[in-house]
Amino acid sequence: MERLVEYYLTSRRLNVFVVTPGDPSPHALCLTYEYEDLAKRVAAFRRAIWREEPVGEFAGALGAVLLEPLRTLRLIEDEDVLCIAPHRCLHGLPFAALGSQGEHALLRNPIAHLPSGAVLPAVLRSTSDPTGRAIVVVHNSDKDAEELRASFQREAASIAAILDADIIDASDGDTLAALSTRLPGARAVHFVCHAHYGGRGRSGLVLRDEKGADRLASMEELSALRLDGTLVSFGGCETGRAEPHQSDDRRGIVRAALTAGASSVLATLWPIHSHMAEIVFAAFFEAWEAGYSRAESLRRAQRHLMEQSENDLDLSGSALPTHWAPYILVGSWR
Template sequence: MQTPTHLPVDTIRTAIPDDTLLVEYFRVRDRILVCLLGKKTLEILPVTLETRVAGFLRLLQFQLSKFRLDRQYLERFQDSLVRATQAHLKELYDELVAPFAERLKARHLVFVPHGLLHYAPFHALFDGQAHLIDRHTVSYSPSASIYALCQTRSANVSGPSLVLGIPDPQAPAISEEVQAIRRVLPQPEVFLGKDASEDILRSKGPTSQFIHIATHGHFRQDNPMFSSIRLGNSFLSLYDLYQLKLPVELMTLSGCSTGLNVVAAGDELIGLARGLLHAGAQSLVLSLWDVHDRSTAEYMRAFYGFLQQGKSKAEALREAMLHLRASYPHPYQWAPFILIGKA
């Protein structure tokens, strides 16, 4: 997966379950089109103009960026902030989903974004009555071919759960997050601060079933291959990820994103996902924006708890979102995480 992989349509179709629909976007000049691909479905439809989506996405990013303001402001204006964010999620729904919404009969949707759409939280898009995640389970993929490859990829079905946490003054809640998930993950092996080193990841990662890394990321828009995630004693670059062997069932990075206030086309996110998938991970949970507070700890505790109850990854992530939304109604807190790969 270090270089683009293209599989024939028939090969991709054999990997798609009956209750799943791939929703893949692509662009022709300024026009955005969508390909709906299922076991027995193949349709290509015009959707909207990229310039329109770019404007609505900037408005959503602006609303999400308000969570960097004073906590008292957020508490005082919580209801109006939720309404404003839902209005922008409705605008994006009307542009990106409404033109073919009646065709979305599948229980599970796999979104394959393109360009700036890599920063669109499709699972949180709002039709005026419900978010997409209320009606479907949702996952993502860098491409239809990578989705198909992940469905047949073997991964560790047993082994320890490796948890690495690198707290700092900007993200003090990482310690709370690590302590929360160690109580629900099977066979947890936890390393904090300087102990959460690259050597630990290289030595213990290949035999782990789950890997969870709570940290910050540094992204190089000018050269995505030198984007990196912070470990206890070093930075692990995207180039380094390509050299790792991590055949895990699930790898979660709860703090690696550029944040929606950064103007980028999504290539860094694609690169990070490709690097982790190239290392052998069957599935990934990544964040579209940074949320390092108590909501993240509760989110991850709920997610892994539902996973241990036997739910699929997509079902567990959906249940965690709905659980968190009851206490944290703003999408900034309940909708930052996406599932990539096998659902």
């Protein structure tokens, strides 16, 4: 079952609306909860993630507030596809990591996100998926160490092989110019490059200009690309971070891709380990090519990374939410 779970927070109320396809009346749950307390819990969770500290206490507490009441009332059940529409401090929160140790939401439900519930009709609009050749864009900064450079190239080659995709190497010239002519109709586009989060509209992807120098492809430039129906994924750090706006509509790289017409975007909420990113994106696209939904493909990829800690000493920390939880799917989950 697919369910939209939309949150609306006031200073002293936690309101949750759950919508099920075919049911014209949303189920509403209103809890008394101080917003400042919730915001502090979310901030503490994020600090622990960034510092690579244990997050079990915070994840359990937030799961108990945001998800468990819905499970208790059977508004959501295990294996339901949850499409989360957050509000205020909940934007950027990895709902997949919420819950007590061993009971993360990821293990119970495939999860996707929406900027808001208002965009759901556009996401559900029945349109055929693009069938054109997939594209992988790869670019290393001149300052990258050899190990990181090799990781980027391995990721690009791996995804290109899985998707039978063309590779655009940013070192060959103006990347945006090349994309503008080759993007229309592409079924998927995967970017393996650095990203920059600067706030106040200064976020973007690090690519090359026509003179061969690194440049920041801005959100405005990304919004102008033709991504009609394309599945877009960003393999850089913090590509899913977004800055607040008065309307609660967050501005960032993900929003730019959706504005350009992407059907869904796979991005990252905080800095990621390049070797682990190779594993997650490859597993995601393998599952997607095998016919799984996008939400289920991401869940399988994250669980696959969690399991690697048992098989590879170099990935001994991969079971921690710090490493598997930053990946977030926004938009169509199907």
